[in-house]
Amino acid sequence: MITLVKSKLKTFVGGIHPREDGKILTQGKKESPLLSPKTVYLFMSQHIGAPASPIVKKGDVVKKGQLVGSAQGFVSANVHASVSGKVMDVVPWPHPITGVKSPAVVIENCGEDSWTEGTNVASDIDLISPEEIRLRIQSAGIVGLGGATFPTHVKLTPPKDKVIETVVMNGAECEPYLTCDYRLMLEKPHEIIQGLKLVMKCIGCKKAHIGIEANMSDVYDLFKNMVLNDPDIKIDLMEVKYPQGAEHQLIKALLNREFKPTQLPLEVGAIVINVGTAFAVYEAVKFKKPLIERMVTVTGNGVENPQNFLVRLGTPIKQLLEEAKVKANINKVIFGGPMMGIAQGNIESAVTIKGTGGILVLTDAQKWESHACIRCGRCIDSCPYGLNPSELSILCEAKEFNLALDNNVMECKECGCCSYICPAKRPIVHLIKFAKADIAKRKAKV
Amino acid sequence: MSYEKNSMSKQIQSNNNLIISVSPHIYDVENIPRIMWAVVFSLVPVGIAGVFTFGYYGFFVVFISSITAVITEMGILLLRKKPVVNTIKDGSAVVTGILLAYTLPPSAPWYVSVVGSFFAIAIVKHAFGGLGSNIWNPALAARAFLQVAYPASINSDWRVLHHGIGNLVHNITKTDPGGKLIDAITRATPLAKEAGAETYRLTQLFVGNIPGCIGETSVIALLLGGAYLMYKRYIRWYVPLYYIATVFVMVLILPPQIVTPWANNPFYHIFSGGLFLGAFFMATDMVTSPLTKMGLVIFAVGAGVLTALIRFYSGYPEGVCYSILLMNTATPLIDRFTKPRLYGTRVKKI
Numbered sequence: 001m002i003t004l005v006k007s008k009l010k011t012f013v014g015g016i017h018p019r020e021d022g023k024i025l026t027q028g029k030k031e032s033p034l035l036s037p038k039t040v041y042l043f044m045s046q047h048i049g050a051p052a053s054p055i056v057k058k059g060d061v062v063k064k065g066q067l068v069g070s071a072q073g074f075v076s077a078n079v080h081a082s083v084s085g086k087v088m089d090v091v092p093w094p095h096p097i098t099g100v101k102s103p104a105v106v107i108e109n110c111g112e113d114s115w116t117e118g119t120n121v122a123s124d125i126d127l128i129s130p131e132e133i134r135l136r137i138q139s140a141g142i143v144g145l146g147g148a149t150f151p152t153h154v155k156l157t158p159p160k161d162k163v164i165e166t167v168v169m170n171g172a173e174c175e176p177y178l179t180c181d182y183r184l185m186l187e188k189p190h191e192i193i194q195g196l197k198l199v200m201k202c203i204g205c206k207k208a209h210i211g212i213e214a215n216m217s218d219v220y221d222l223f224k225n226m227v228l229n230d231p232d233i234k235i236d237l238m239e240v241k242y243p244q245g246a247e248h249q250l251i252k253a254l255l256n257r258e259f260k261p262t263q264l265p266l267e268v269g270a271i272v273i274n275v276g277t278a279f280a281v282y283e284a285v286k287f288k289k290p291l292i293e294r295m296v297t298v299t300g301n302g303v304e305n306p307q308n309f310l311v312r313l314g315t316p317i318k319q320l321l322e323e324a325k326v327k328a329n330i331n332k333v334i335f336g337g338p339m340m341g342i343a344q345g346n347i348e349s350a351v352t353i354k355g356t357g358g359i360l361v362l363t364d365a366q367k368w369e370s371h372a373c374i375r376c377g378r379c380i381d382s383c384p385y386g387l388n389p390s391e392l393s394i395l396c397e398a399k400e401f402n403l404a405l406d407n408n409v410m411e412c413k414e415c416g417c418c419s420y421i422c423p424a425k426r427p428i429v430h431l432i433k434f435a436k437a438d439i440a441k442r443k444a445k446v
Numbered sequence: 447m448s449y450e451k452n453s454m455s456k457q458i459q460s461n462n463n464l465i466i467s468v469s470p471h472i473y474d475v476e477n478i479p480r481i482m483w484a485v486v487f488s489l490v491p492v493g494i495a496g497v498f499t500f501g502y503y504g505f506f507v508v509f510i511s512s513i514t515a516v517i518t519e520m521g522i523l524l525l526r527k528k529p530v531v532n533t534i535k536d537g538s539a540v541v542t543g544i545l546l547a548y549t550l551p552p553s554a555p556w557y558v559s560v561v562g563s564f565f566a567i568a569i570v571k572h573a574f575g576g577l578g579s580n581i582w583n584p585a586l587a588a589r590a591f592l593q594v595a596y597p598a599s600i601n602s603d604w605r606v607l608h609h610g611i612g613n614l615v616h617n618i619t620k621t622d623p624g625g626k627l628i629d630a631i632t633r634a635t636p637l638a639k640e641a642g643a644e645t646y647r648l649t650q651l652f653v654g655n656i657p658g659c660i661g662e663t664s665v666i667a668l669l670l671g672g673a674y675l676m677y678k679r680y681i682r683w684y685v686p687l688y689y690i691a692t693v694f695v696m697v698l699i700l701p702p703q704i705v706t707p708w709a710n711n712p713f714y715h716i717f718s719g720g721l722f723l724g725a726f727f728m729a730t731d732m733v734t735s736p737l738t739k740m741g742l743v744i745f746a747v748g749a750g751v752l753t754a755l756i757r758f759y760s761g762y763p764e765g766v767c768y769s770i771l772l773m774n775t776a777t778p779l780i781d782r783f784t785k786p787r788l789y790g791t792r793v794k795k796i
Contacts (some may be wrong), residue, residue, distance in 0.1 A: 020472055176472065248789060260790035329467055338471040345466045365465050369532070371478055372578035376732040381739075385789040390737060408788055416470035423476045424578070430468035 007256040009214050011239035014384035016417045018242055018301045022177035022216070025299050031183050031308035034323060036113060040082050040314030042068060046151045046353040047143040049369050054105050060087040063116035065290050071141070077151045077354075078141035080290035082312035085110040096335050096350045099343055103350075104314075108128045113428040119288050125198070140284035141354075142291050146170060146245065146274035146337060149355040150283065151298045155273070156202050158266055164205045165269040168254060169196050169278060171212040171219065172238060172245030175337025178358040180295035181275050185212075185219045186426065188279055195278030196233070198285050203271070209254045210235040213244055242339060243415045247272045248382055261385045261411040268303035271291055276357070293441045296352060298318065302330040302361030317359055324356050324361075332365035334358075338441045371424040379418035379428065385411060389418035389428045396431035401442075404435050412436070478577075480536030483679050488671035489544050489727070495664035502554035507559050508547040511700060514563035515543030522572040538555065538577050542566050545585035545727060548661020549767065550592070558599050562588040582774045583731045586724075586767050593767075636718040637763040645707055651717035658792050662711045662720040672726035681730035685740070685746045689725040690716050692750025700758050721753065724766035734774040739775075741784035749773045 013432045045051035052069030056062060062081040069079030085108045092101035110382055138153035151372040158164055169192075173181040185192060200208055210227075214237045238244050240252050247265050250272060251257055257268040265272050275283075276294065283289040292313055299306035304325035311320065317333070334341035344350045352359075379389035388410055395404040409432060418428045517537035523530045546562050566588035572582045593600045635658055636646050646656050654664025661719045662668075677683040697712040708714035715721070729735065729749055736745050749769045756765025 016474075018472060019475065259792045260788065263790065331463055332471065333464055334469075334471055336469075338469075340469045341471060342469070343464070343466045343471065345464055346462065347464070360471070362471070365471060367465060367467075367719060368473065371536075372576065374478060374578045374732050375735075375737055376481075377737040377742075380737055380786055383786070386786045386791075387788065388737065388786055414469070420472065421474050421476075423474070423478055425473060425477060425480055427468060429470065432724045433468060 004128045006207040009239040010211070010236050011241055011244065012249040012252040012384055013247065013415065014382055014386075015241045015243060016382050016420055017240070018176045018420065020176055020338070022299065022338075023179050023182070023394045025177070025306040026297055026308055027179040027182055029183075031180075031187065031310055033310040034312070034320065035316040036083055036109055036111070037312060037319050037414060038109055039088070039316070040107050040109065040315070041091070041351040042079050042082065042107065042288070042314040043353055044069045044079060044081065044096060044103045045107070046149060046313070046355065047077040047093070049073070049077070049147065049154075051103070051380065052076060052079045054089070054090045054103065056087045056105060058087055061085070062107060063114050065119035065292060067290075068107075068115040071138075071151075073440075075145050075151060075154050076088075076116045078139060078290070079105070079313075080141055080292050081105075081107055081116075082292040082314055083107055083109040084112050084114050084116075084337060094245050094346065094349050096344060096353065099345070107314075118394075119290060122287055123285075125286050126199075128201075128285065129336050130202045130204060133198050133281075136285045136288060137202070137281055140280070140288070140290040142277065142280050142399060143282055143354050144155065144274060145276035145354065145357065147159060147340070147357060149353075152273070152277055152303050155271055156199065158203065160273070162254055163269055164203050164254040164271055165207060166255060166264070167196065167203070167205050168250055168270050169208060169210045170245050170250055170254045170272055170274050171210055171216070171223075172248075172250060173216075174213065174241070174242045175339055175341075175358070177299050177360050178297045179299075180297045180308055180357050182219065184279055184295050184298075185216070185275055186222070189219075189222050189226060191282045192275050192278045193223070193233075194286070195280070195282035196273070198281055199271075199273055205271075208233045211238050211244075211250050211254050212236070213238055213240050215425055217262075225378070242417065243384060246384070246413065246415060248413075255298045261413055273286060280314050284374045291354060294352075294354065294356070296356055297358040298324040298361070299358065300334075300361040301334075302327050303364045311352050311356075313352060315352050316348075318351060319345055319358060320352070321347065321361065326361060327363060329363050330361050332360075334360040334362070336360070338421065340414065353405060368425040368427075370426050373426060374424055375425060378421045378423065382417040382421045384415065384417065385413060387412055389432075393418075393426050393428040393437075396435040399435075401435050401439055404432075405439060410433050410439065452647060457771065459605045462484060478538070479536045480672065482541050482698055484680055485541050485675065485727070486537055486544065488674045489548070489661070491542075491667040491670045492548060492664060493544070495667035496552070496660040496690055497547070499655055499663060500660060504552045505554070507550055507552070507554055507566055508544055509659060510556050511550075511559040511563045512540050512543030514560045515539040515546070515567050518564050518567040519572075522568055526576070529578070533577075536577070539567060541569065542584045545583075545661075546588050548727075549585060549589040549659050550751070552660050553746035555596075556591060558596050561595065562592045565591050574610075578733055580733055581777075582771050583734045584729050586728055586771055586774075589767055646718070648713055648717060651714065656718070658718070659720060659723075659725060662723040665717050665722050668722040668726055672722075675726070675730070681726065682739070682742060684720075685730045685735070685742050686725035688743055689729050689745035689750045689753075690721060692747045693754050696751060696754030700754060706755045715754075715757070719757070719764045720766040724749075724753075726768055728766075728770050729773075734777060736777050736784060737782045738781075741780045743785065744780050745773050745777065748776065 050072040051392040055070050056068045063084040068081050068082045084398045088106040088108050093104040095102040143149040259267040280291050296311040297308050333344045412432050414429050416429050511675030516539045556689040566584035570587040571580045578763050652665045676683050694712040697715045702709040753765040
């Protein structure tokens with residue numbers, strides 16, 4: 001409403017300030033590596049695009065870092081063994097994001113932890129060619145680790161007619177509760193900056209812009225000192241607001257450019273990479289390490305010992321929860337943050353994938369009674385994409401999907417600001433997701 | 447785990463007690479009951495000022511109107527087979543009852559407020575689909591209905607009232623104890639255009655020690671309640687501001703039609719009649735006003751223009767009620783032409 005003192009921090013229009021921050025639970029704790037799991041379940045589909053195809057079979061012996069799923073086509077990503085051991089089977093396993101069964105390679109850990117040949121060796125990267133950087137990223141199976149899991153090598157191959165002027169690095173971590181990016185930035189700042197420079201070199205881009213939310217001023221100071229001699233890398237503090245770390249809002253805040261929700265940052269001459277991705281890029285190019293582990297925040301009031309863990313991909317979350325001392329009376333387990341995360345129905349079978357940045361465990365999740373819309377207009381004020389969530393939710397509830405289509409339902413990014421702020425507790429995102437799935441299904445049929 | 451893929455049911459509980467629902471998983475603390483009871487709370491100072499000015503009978507009218515609203519709501523919810531207890535608890539019926547009573551003359555017979563309250567809930571609210579679906583503000587539409595149904599009680603026959611709790615029963619039963627205890631005489635609004643109508647000082651208008659409807663006279667009490675709602679962000683500051691400012695400007699520029707000392711005095715106009723009550727509590731009704739900021743500004747300015755026009759050129763002394771009802775009617779149209787701009791585009795799609 002009335003903002004008497006306008007904040008000097010960079011930001012965007014709309015969005016929300018979630019009342020539960022939750023970052024305090026984990027932000028002060030050093031991350032700890034997780035004991036290697038007994039069994040890992042490696043999904044062939046951990047990214048946007050075509051699923052990889054398994055190239056191992058039951059009984060094969062694999063080493064850590066060995067390719068087990070080979071990318072199918074350009075928009076796809078490799079999958080590597082995160083432990084060394086014996087392939088138990090290739091089975092359909094319930095996928096934590098889609099909820100349907102999807103093929104996964106199951107590997108029993110032999111405990112040796114030996115790297116496969118050609119990986120985990122330091123190489124000289126001073127004179128490396130852009131092509132070689134892209135190749136190493138591609139073969140390491142790196143995807144966007146901010147959550148969208150778009151294959152990074154595809155992002156780094158912009159169409160010929162698009163000029164990339166700026167690489168934007170996302171250090172916002174706007175989801176409440178999650179601190180995995182924050183901890184990574186504190187622990188590995190040099191590696192992240194190196195990764196960013198490799199990305200810039202790969203696409204031949206001179207400028208970079210790093211955005212950090214104002215509640216991480218220690219990280220800001222750290223980065224600021226590191227890029228002092230580098231006038232091409234700018235760094236800015238941004239207002240603490242959700243969804244500050246989404247591509248559109250990040251570019252609006254840092255570069256003041258707008259593009260349509262369905263468009264890619266390419267349209268305004270930018271690409272966005274997450275700090276976690278930058279770190280993975282550095283590891284892949286410098287040490288030829290494939291993406292087999294990542295930082296995961298295990299947090300919420302459902303665990304006694306909330307903490308960040310360095311987790312092998314495919315680790316059953318049961319082990320993670322035990323490590324964090326899960327309580328008995330939990331009633332919600334979420335993959336990701338509270339605003340966009342996916343609620344899990346079965347903690348016995350759920351395993352981590354490349355896009356899992358956090359596991360939020362709650363004991364007091366509530367079921368909400370929803371009411372009719374009272375037209376208060378808060379959702380419209382909060383929508384960062386200029387949609388009318390009130391009208392969309394009513395149209396989707398009435399299954400008027402064609403009218404919803406006319407009202408730009410497909411432009412919704414499902415950030416959840418509208419549902420969060422709604423005093424009638426309308427499940428707006430739920431209804432919009434339902435409509436989008438239905439529209440996409442009908443489109444596929446035609 | 448049962449996973450109904452095509453279900454629109456909102457939340458599922460899995461067999462190991464985990465709730466499965468679509469994101470987001472945290473919600474703001476605000477909900478409809480909180481907003482509605484905050485509105486009730488913000489109306490308390492206005493009620494106290496009303497009782498102070500017009501006596502306990504004013505409170506009786508407010509009470510009976512609210513009770514009727516709640517009972518009517520319960521009955522209609524039963525008929526519509528909707529959850530009764532939860533909907534009553536949200537307080538929206540109480541708000542309607544109180545607001546309707548505030549627009550009635552302090553001498554309104556009890557049955558007038560009962561009929562009005564019933565009409566507001568049963569016809570204006572529930573016949574159109576209940577909370578969130580009504581086209582007009584229920585309290586104002588009921589007041590307009592009463593103006594037609596009981597013109598004498600609403601417009602001219604303002605009775606002599608007696609202060610003091612002991613005289614409450616006389617006021618209710620309309621028996622005059624012999625003129626001994628008279629200490630308040632109510633007449634119609636200070637905006638009355640007839641020759642010989644009394645003129646009041648601005649300070650009187652501001653404090654509210656003047657004739658008028660129960661809840662409209664005390665500008666200071668209305669400001670207090672309105673400021674609370676603005677602080678809680680339940681109403682938007684620019685709606686009352688644009689509304690009152692528009693009336694102010696219109697009074698300055700419109701050619702005088704009325705032969706009274708205050709004809710073109712903007713302060714006299716904005717402080718008298720139901721303008722502050724309407725601007726803070728009726729025009730800001732979420733359900734019946736537009737969704738976007740642009741739409742709300744158009745709504746408020748339109749209501750201001752209509753109020754001034756009705757006050758200047760119609761037979762009624764007051765135009766707040768009808769101006770807001772007319773703008774309520776125009777709300778879907780305003781919404782249609784003030785859609786938010788899709789991010790990354792310049793031209794609005796209408």
